[in-house]
Amino acid sequence: xxxxxxxxxxxxxxxxxxxxxxxxxxxxxxxxxxxxxxxxxxxxxxxxxxxxxxxxxxxxxxxxxxxxxxxxxxxxxxxxxxxxxxxxxxxxxxxxxxxxxxxxxxxxxxxxxxxxxxxxxxxxxxxxxxxxxxxxxxxxxxxxxxxxxxxxxxxxxxxxxxxxxxxxxxxxxxxxxxxxxxxxxxxxxxxxxxxxxxxxxxxxxxxxxxxxxxxxxxxxxxxxxxxxxxxxxxxxxxxxxxxxxxxxxxxxxxxxxxxxxxxxxxxxxxxxxxxxxxxxxxxxxxxxxxxxxxxxxxxxxxxxxxxxxxxxxx
Amino acid sequence: xxxxxxxxxxxxxxxxxxxxxxxxxxxxxxxxxxxxxxxxxxxxxxxxxxxxxxxxxxxxxxxxxxxxxxxxxxxxxxxxxxxxxxxxxxxxxxxxxxxxxxxxxxxxxxxxxxxxxxxxxxxxxxxxxxxxxxxxxxxxxxxxxxxxxxxxxxxxxxxxxxxxxxxxxxxxxxxxxxxxxxxxxxxxxxxxxxxxxxxxxxxxxxxxxxxxxxxxxxxxxxxxxxxxxxxxxxxxxxxxxxxxxxxxxxxxxxxxxxxxxxxxxxxxxxxxxxxxxxxxxxxxxxxxxxxxxxxxxxxxxxxxxxxxxxxxxxxxxxxxxxxxxxxxxxxxxxxxxxxxxxxxxxxxxxxxxxxxxxxxxxxxxxxxxxxxxxxxxxxxxxxxxxxxxxxxxxxxxxxxxxxxxxxxxxxxxxxxxxxxxxxxxxxxxxxxxxxxxxxxxxxxxxxxxxxxxxxxxxxxxxxxxxxxxxxxxxxxxxxxxxxxxxxxxxxxxxxxxxxxxxxxxxxxxxxxxxxxxxxxxxxxxxxxxxxxxxxxxxxxxxxxx
Numbered sequence: 065x066x067x068x069x070x071x072x073x074x075x076x077x078x079x080x081x082x083x084x085x086x087x088x089x090x091x092x093x094x095x096x097x098x099x100x101x102x103x104x105x106x107x108x109x110x111x112x113x114x115x116x117x118x119x120x121x122x123x124x125x126x127x128x129x130x131x132x133x134x135x136x137x138x139x140x141x142x143x144x145x146x147x148x149x150x151x152x153x154x155x156x157x158x159x160x161x162x163x164x165x166x167x168x169x170x171x172x173x174x175x176x177x178x179x180x181x182x183x184x185x186x187x188x189x190x191x192x193x194x195x196x197x198x199x200x201x202x203x204x205x206x207x208x209x210x211x212x213x214x215x216x217x218x219x220x221x222x223x224x225x226x227x228x229x230x231x232x233x234x235x236x237x238x239x240x241x242x243x244x245x246x247x248x249x250x251x252x253x254x255x256x257x258x259x260x261x262x263x264x265x266x267x268x269x270x271x272x273x274x275x276x277x278x279x280x281x282x283x284x285x286x287x288x289x290x291x292x293x294x295x296x297x298x299x300x301x302x303x304x305x306x307x308x309x310x311x312x313x314x315x316x317x318x319x320x321x322x323x324x325x326x327x328x329x330x331x332x333x334x335x336x337x338x339x340x341x342x343x344x345x346x347x348x349x350x351x352x353x354x355x356x357x358x359x360x361x362x363x364x365x366x367x368x369x370x371x372x373x374x375x376x377x378x
Numbered sequence: 379x380x381x382x383x384x385x386x387x388x389x390x391x392x393x394x395x396x397x398x399x400x401x402x403x404x405x406x407x408x409x410x411x412x413x414x415x416x417x418x419x420x421x422x423x424x425x426x427x428x429x430x431x432x433x434x435x436x437x438x439x440x441x442x443x444x445x446x447x448x449x450x451x452x453x454x455x456x457x458x459x460x461x462x463x464x465x466x467x468x469x470x471x472x473x474x475x476x477x478x479x480x481x482x483x484x485x486x487x488x489x490x491x492x493x494x495x496x497x498x499x500x501x502x503x504x505x506x507x508x509x510x511x512x513x514x515x516x517x518x519x520x521x522x523x524x525x526x527x528x529x530x531x532x533x534x535x536x537x538x539x540x541x542x543x544x545x546x547x548x549x550x551x552x553x554x555x556x557x558x559x560x561x562x563x564x565x566x567x568x569x570x571x572x573x574x575x576x577x578x579x580x581x582x583x584x585x586x587x588x589x590x591x592x593x594x595x596x597x598x599x600x601x602x603x604x605x606x607x608x609x610x611x612x613x614x615x616x617x618x619x620x621x622x623x624x625x626x627x628x629x630x631x632x633x634x635x636x637x638x639x640x641x642x643x644x645x646x647x648x649x650x651x652x653x654x655x656x657x658x659x660x661x662x663x664x665x666x667x668x669x670x671x672x673x674x675x676x677x678x679x680x681x682x683x684x685x686x687x688x689x690x691x692x693x694x695x696x697x698x699x700x701x702x703x704x705x706x707x708x709x710x711x712x713x714x715x716x717x718x719x720x721x722x723x724x725x726x727x728x729x730x731x732x733x734x735x736x737x738x739x740x741x742x743x744x745x746x747x748x749x750x751x752x753x754x755x756x757x758x759x760x761x762x763x764x765x766x767x768x769x770x771x772x773x774x775x776x777x778x779x780x781x782x783x784x785x786x787x788x789x790x791x792x793x794x795x796x797x798x799x800x801x802x803x804x805x806x807x808x809x810x811x812x813x814x815x816x817x818x819x820x821x822x823x824x825x826x827x828x829x830x831x832x833x834x835x836x837x838x839x840x841x842x843x844x845x846x847x848x849x850x851x852x853x854x855x856x857x858x859x860x861x862x863x864x865x866x867x868x869x870x871x872x873x874x875x876x877x878x879x880x881x882x883x884x885x886x887x888x889x890x891x892x893x894x895x896x897x898x899x900x901x902x903x904x905x906x907x908x909x910x911x912x913x914x915x916x917x918x919x920x921x922x923x
Binding site for chain 1: 433435436440518524537538588589609610611635637644645647650806807810812840841842
């Protein structure tokens with residue numbers, strides 16, 4: 065039953081991926097302008113129509129759109145993701161698989177911070193509902209959510225690196241056990257903090273009002289035991305849903321953070337593709353981002369069964 | 379030939395204040411000239427650069443961006459000629475060259491002691507192989523045809539119109555390389571400073587793979603430094619080549635690769651780098667507000683400018699009087715002051731201060747709103763009301779940039795002084811703009827090799843000819859100036875061409891681009907030039923600090 069469910073979900077993701085490729089390809093070709101003309105336009109050969117035409121033919125952009133689309137899909141599934149126009153004809157597949165692990169590591173640390181801070185804060189706010197502590201937690205979360213990362217990052221860099229000198233060097237990438245990851249991971253985690261805190265708070269409050277919790281309390285169990293034993297397991301399910309979506313976002317959406325902190329990750333590659341209208345790179349990164357989101361959604365759905373025995377797959 | 383670097387006061391007030399010499403004295407240049415003792419060299423000769431890119435173009439034959447060429451390529455790769463500190467082409471791998479009677483055949487004599495970094499000799503066969511690779515359509519160089527296009531058969535091969543590589547360049551022996559040109563070109567040695575003509579080793583290129591692009595595993599660099607490590611998007615480390623004939627004082631160059639200008643500045647502030655480019659708003663802040671880094675700022679005008687073009691094949695600008703009227707209604711001083719915050723010098727012609735052909739003895743169209751209205755009234759259109767709809771090209775990726783702000787200011791000047799309402803039109807690509815009927819364009823033009831022939835954007839067939847200016851007489855003059863071996867004659871003709879273009883209101887020069895950099899005071903002998911930031915690098919060293 066379980067495997068059939070997974071198979072059906074994977075099958076359903078095929079038309080979704082085809083639609084993603086179709087929309088992205090259409091936008092890249094008809095929206096941002098001819099990708100060949102764009103790159104030639106950045107050189108002193110910018111008006112050389114002979115050259116533009118030769119490159120169009122070489123890369124097949126002179127063919128009808130649907131032929132290009134079908135050809136692209138066919139090549140993509142066989143592992144030929146093309147070469148980057150802008151990055152000296154490097155393989156898009158190689159570029160993506162070189163940058164993804166960096167973003168995964170950064171995203172992982174950010175998710176850990178998010179969950180380790182966000183869930184306890186949400187529980188605290190729920191348990192202390194309508195007290196000053198509740199308001200403080202919610203206000204902090206709203207504040208964290210409302211400051212854009214491209215504002216927060218330079219401010220924290222100046223404060224922690226230049227003024228306080230608490231961090232020697234914050235720019236670049238030395239892996240997850242380096243001090244360089246602290247600021248980008250914290251800033252990345254702060255963005256969706258409100259969502260986690262609010263979701264946890266709401267779920268815990270809801271569970272706290274359930275009869276079985278009241279019963280547990282009536283039996284004389286301590287507050288902390290009630291929360292850990294009866295509340296958390298039941299409250300965590302909606303939090304997991306949100307966390308999964310956030311995790312996918314953190315891996316694929318750390319664009320500003322990677323730019324500002326000079327982190328050679330997937331987000332940086334996305335920016336390069338977007339900024340330079342590098343069609344093969346743009347397509348490759350978009351498809352991989354879509355795959356990550358679809359996969360994380362599937363994993364979340366499968367985790368429901370682990371967390372809640374009432375959930376059955378059919 | 380060296381253009382004068384600008385410091386704060388000369389930028390702000392035009393002249394006077396702290397002189398360029400005083401500014402450079404901090405780097406040791408002036409002290410050296412006066413014979414005063416130079417500070418002692420530090421034990422660690424590492425030069426750390428914050429470079430504004432995340433991806434370095436390591437393959438010289440696929441490098442187009444002028445900033446990348448100056449910042450990276452020249453450190454790793456060499457060609458037959460190179461630029462000296464005065465931006466003149468001087469021997470590099472070739473020790474000398476002969477030019478045939480008619481000026482069409484160049485014979486280069488290679489240095490027999492010159493080797494790649496792996497110790498193998500650089501031969502004429504290597505030059506032949508490198509040029510063929512650069513031109514090969516499979517290499518997909520977008521510009522090789524521009525630089526080697528003067529060579530017989532090169533352009534056709536590059537465009538894929540002929541399958542066989544040109545036979546017009548050959549190795550006469552191991553250390554003699556000969557090339558035949560279509561027409562005499564007195565600037566050919568200058569062209570060869572472009573990476574399209576640089577020498578790479580065949581075995582290195584063929585060893586590359588999809589997983590490991592060849593430059594990242596190359597052993598045989600032809601330039602003064604070799605790659606020690608490369609982490610794309612993060613860091614590039616070079617070390618001095620043991621085989622290079624000129625010993626480098628700087629033993630290691632470390633690039634921090636960051637695209638965000640603020641991050642670059644932060645690296646500099648945090649003493650993590652010794653050199654950084656500075657974005658214009660940050661430069662303005664250093665010049666006008668925060669004095670902390672003012673003494674470390676260098677503003678170097680580039681051989682790179684921004685021009686306004688009124689496209690001459692499109693109404694109403696086919697009428698010279700209309701073009702003249704529109705140009706007379708532009709208050710250039712106000713643009714420089716209000717839009718460019720006095721950070722860029724204005725420019726009057728197509729040549730730059732420091733070039734041999736440069737002269738300030740020219741007359742350009744100046745701001746005169748009253749005369750502008752009269753000239754418009756005398757045009758074939760007679761009045762502003764009779765003009766067809768006019769649109770101003772805004773590049774899709776430039777909507778918040780300098781060009782867009784300049785365009786807005788100029789549109790307002792035309793509205794105020796001529797009563798003409800010009801619409802902005804955002805166009806996705808340059809090629810689309812050329813095919814469109816948008817009549818007004820602001821575009822930057824940079825010299826890619828140090829010769830007036832590089833300013834080819836008024837040639838009839840040039841893809842860069844935005845103005846759509848085409849005059850057989852000017853074509854003939856350009857040909858004459860490029861062909862003659864008489865330097866004085868060439869200079870004279872180029873100046874006449876400039877006068878013709880200004881007389882015909884073929885373009886309106888707006889401003890000269892300035893490269894702003896911050897350099898730590900202990901980096902000695904650092905003197906950027908008008909084309910590239912780091913020539914004559916063997917003189918640079920890190921003083922004790």
